[in-house]
Amino acid sequence: MRFRLPLAAWLCSASLLLSCCLPVAHAAEDLVVAQIGPFTGLPSPDAPDIHAGAKAYFDQVNKSGGINGRRITLFTLDDRFTADGFKAALPKALEAKPVALLSPVGSAALSAALQDKLFDNANLVVINAVPGADTLRSPGHPRLFHVRASDRDQYGRMLAHGRTLGVTSVHVLYQQLPIGQQGMAAVRDLAPGYGYTEVAGTESRHEDAALAEAAKAAEAGHPQSVIVIGSPKFMADAVKQLRAAGYNRSIMALSYLSAPLLVQVAGEAAARGVGIAQTFPNPNGRGLPLQAEFQATMARYAPEIKAYSAFQLEGYLSARVLVDALRRARNSSPEALMDALHSAGELDYGGFRVNFSKSNVGSSWVDMSVIDAAGKLRY
Numbered sequence: 001m002r003f004r005l006p007l008a009a010w011l012c013s014a015s016l017l018l019s020c021c022l023p024v025a026h027a028a029e030d031l032v033v034a035q036i037g038p039f040t041g042l043p044s045p046d047a048p049d050i051h052a053g054a055k056a057y058f059d060q061v062n063k064s065g066g067i068n069g070r071r072i073t074l075f076t077l078d079d080r081f082t083a084d085g086f087k088a089a090l091p092k093a094l095e096a097k098p099v100a101l102l103s104p105v106g107s108a109a110l111s112a113a114l115q116d117k118l119f120d121n122a123n124l125v126v127i128n129a130v131p132g133a134d135t136l137r138s139p140g141h142p143r144l145f146h147v148r149a150s151d152r153d154q155y156g157r158m159l160a161h162g163r164t165l166g167v168t169s170v171h172v173l174y175q176q177l178p179i180g181q182q183g184m185a186a187v188r189d190l191a192p193g194y195g196y197t198e199v200a201g202t203e204s205r206h207e208d209a210a211l212a213e214a215a216k217a218a219e220a221g222h223p224q225s226v227i228v229i230g231s232p233k234f235m236a237d238a239v240k241q242l243r244a245a246g247y248n249r250s251i252m253a254l255s256y257l258s259a260p261l262l263v264q265v266a267g268e269a270a271a272r273g274v275g276i277a278q279t280f281p282n283p284n285g286r287g288l289p290l291q292a293e294f295q296a297t298m299a300r301y302a303p304e305i306k307a308y309s310a311f312q313l314e315g316y317l318s319a320r321v322l323v324d325a326l327r328r329a330r331n332s333s334p335e336a337l338m339d340a341l342h343s344a345g346e347l348d349y350g351g352f353r354v355n356f357s358k359s360n361v362g363s364s365w366v367d368m369s370v371i372d373a374a375g376k377l378r379y
Contacts, residue, residue, distance in 0.1 A: 030070060030072070030073050031066075031070050031332060032072075032075070032096050032097060033058070033073065033074045033098055033099065033101075033322065034074075034076075034077065034093040034096065034098040034101050034102065035050070035074060035075070035076045035077070035102045035104075036089045036093060036101065036104050037050065037051075037077075037078070037103070037104055037106075038078070038081035038106060039078040040078055040080055041079075041080030041081040042080075042081040042105075042106075044231070044232035044256070044258065044261055045261075045311060046256065046311050049314075049315065051074070051076055052302055052305060052312050052315065053294075053298070053313060053315030053316035053318075054074060054103070054315035054316060054318060054319040055315075056297050056298050056300075056301040056302045056312075057297055057316050057323070058073075058074055058319055059301040060297050060300070060301055061323055067323065067326045067327060072323075074102070075093075075096065077089040077093055079106070082109065083108045083111070083113075085109070086104065086106065086110075086112065087109075087112060087118065090113070094122060094123070097123070098124050099124055099326070099332045100125050100126070100322050101125075101127070102126075102128065102315070102318055102322065103127065103128040103129065103130060103314065104130070105129075105130040105131075106131075107131050107135075107136075107177060108177060108178055110133075110136050111136070111178050114135070114136065114140070114141055114144075119143050122143075123333075124143070125143045125144075125145065125337045126141070126143055127145055127318050127322045127325075128145070128146060128147040128148060128314070129144060130256065131151055131256060132146065132148050132149060132152075132154070132279070133178060133182050133183075134151065134186065135178065137361055142338065144360060145341055145356060145362065146361045146363075147314070147318050147354060147362050148255075148279040148363060149279040149364045150364070151179070151254065152190070153279075153364045154254055154279065154366050155186050155187050155190055156190055157277055157366040157367070157368060158252045158275070158277055159194040159196065160194060161275060162194075162196075162250065163194050165250060166224075167196075167224040167225045167250060168196055168198065169197065169200075169223045169224045170191060170196055170198070170200075170223055170224070170226070170227060171199075171200045171202070171218045171221055171226045171227075172184050172187050172200070172201040172202070172227050172228075172229060173201070173214055173226055173228050173229070173238050173242070174203055174229040175203075175204065175205075175206055175229065175230025175231060176203050176205050176206075177230060177231070179229060179231075180203065180229045180230045180234075183227075184203070187199060187201075187227060188201070198223070200218075200223065202217045202218050204238075206230065206231070206234045206237070208237070211234075211237055211241045212244070212245070214238075214241070215238065215242045215247070216245045219245040219246055219247040223249070225249060226247065226250070226251050227251075227252050227253070228242075228251065228252075228254075228257075232258065232261055235253045235262075236257060236266055237265060237266075239262060239265075239266045239270060239271065240266035243266065244270075250273070251273075251274045251275070252274070252276070252368075253274060253276050253277070254276075254277055255276060255277045255279045255280075255310065255366075257276055258309060259271070259276070259371055259375065259377040262276075263371070268373070268374070268375040272372070272373055272375075273371065275368050275369070275370050276369050277366055277367075277368060278366065278368070278369050279314075279363070279366055280310050280317065280352065281313070281367070281379075282369075282379040283295075283308035283313040284307060284308050285379065287351075288350055288351035290350030290351050291350075291351075292350070293350055294312075294316050295308065297316065298312065298316075317349060317352065317354075320349060321341075321354060321362070324344065324347060325337045325341050326340075328340035328343075328344060341356045342356050342357060343357070344356065344357070347362075352365065353365075367379060
């Protein structure tokens with residue numbers, strides 16, 4: 001997207017390692033949207049893919065006249081997957097007077113933002129958040145709206161899937177981060193309701209030696225299934241170490257782990273059969289109107305991308321939710337956007353439904369996918 005700005009209107013902060021320069025001035029009629037995320041520091045395509053999907057949809061909206069003639073501009077700031085990075089980036093983002101913050105990433109960053117009440121005085125809404133940890137939803141924040149299903153929904157789907165395979169014992173190998181610790185607690189709480197008779201867990205730092213020892217500890221208990229919880233790279237490394245420790249039974253992971261990353265880290269043989277929860281439909285599928293609409297938008301406005309990821313679809317859907325709110329709202333203030341989202345009722349995006357009428361959680365949709373012999377994701 002092209003910004004008609006003088007050079008002096010761009011600020012680049014080396015300390016924040018911005019993925020692009022932050023526009024502090026914009027055309028008066030523009031609707032500005034910010035994205036803060038790990039564009040570096042996290043070896044996973046989460047933030048760039050979310051950006052690609054959102055930008056493609058905003059470009060489509062702008063091409064058709066914008067929102068009542070107002071264009072949408074999207075800019076990014078890099079927080080390097082750290083809480084301190086996010087807390088430093090948010091004030092910089094607010095200088096551009098964005099109407100919304102789109103899909104920030106990181107349990108540590110978002111937990112710190114809520115704890116420090118950073119969104120209380122930020123004149124914007126937050127559309128979507130990655131991950132879907134319970135602490136980001138309960139109590140959450142009035143201005144934070146969740147498009148994706150919660151991590152708790154994912155654990156429930158994994159446990160239900162395990163029961164269909166006859167599994168009654170599960171071991172959780174989790175990272176020493178809020179997402180891991182909260183995930184362990186959620187699995188322990190949910191498992192008895194699904195008929196599990198044994199639940200164990202091992203916490204680990206994200207270091208090769210620590211993960212190797214944790215994987216051996218998990219394998220030693222001979223569980224029928226292992227759930228790995230943490231950052232995408234942690235989960236990929238955990239699968240690799242579990243297979244190296246001799247564990248050859250069921251392994252399941254959260255939706256943040258992409259098939260390409262898992263295959264790259266662990267290899268096709270180790271990745272084969274790993275189940276990955278999904279909080280959005282197959283972005284490369286053909287069965288839903290949503291899939292056709294998303295693929296058409298990407299083909300036209302991001303033609304350099306040939307195969308689509310779940311995070312690109314997540315960015316696209318998050319952008320659609322925001323655009324719907326902007327079109328329904330009486331103005332672009334946070335209060336007006338919040339009212340528009342709550343009063344919209346069920347929004348059907350071609351087979352994927354979002355509803356904020358009862359809370360700030362819009363979806364609980366979760367499905368399971370599996371890595372096949374060729375290292376590809378099958379839904």
